Amino acid sequence: MSVRQAGMWNVLMSLGFAIAIILMSLAVEDQHLVRTAMLVMVGIWFIPFVWLASRSQR
Numbered sequence: 001m002s003v004r005q006a007g008m009w010n011v012l013m014s015l016g017f018a019i020a021i022i023l024m025s026l027a028v029e030d031q032h033l034v035r036t037a038m039l040v041m042v043g044i045w046f047i048p049f050v051w052l053a054s055r056s057q058r
Contacts, residue, residue, distance in 0.1 A: 006056030010049055017045045 021041055025034045 001052075001055045003056045006052045010052050013048060013052075014045070017041060 021038050024037060024041075028034050028037075
């Protein structure tokens with residue numbers, strides 16, 4: 001995978017997760033639940049982000 005392609009996927013994936021987090025925070029009233037879900041989503045986002053970053057350096 002080229003550096004440009006991996007970067008594009010990282011940006012698209014990051015924007016998708018950001019939109020999902022924003023929509024979730026607007027839709028759910030319990031802020032404790034939103035904070036917990038946001039941390040879980042960031043943890044899930046981190047795995048493919050690191051994988052794509054490592055693929056782009058090969």
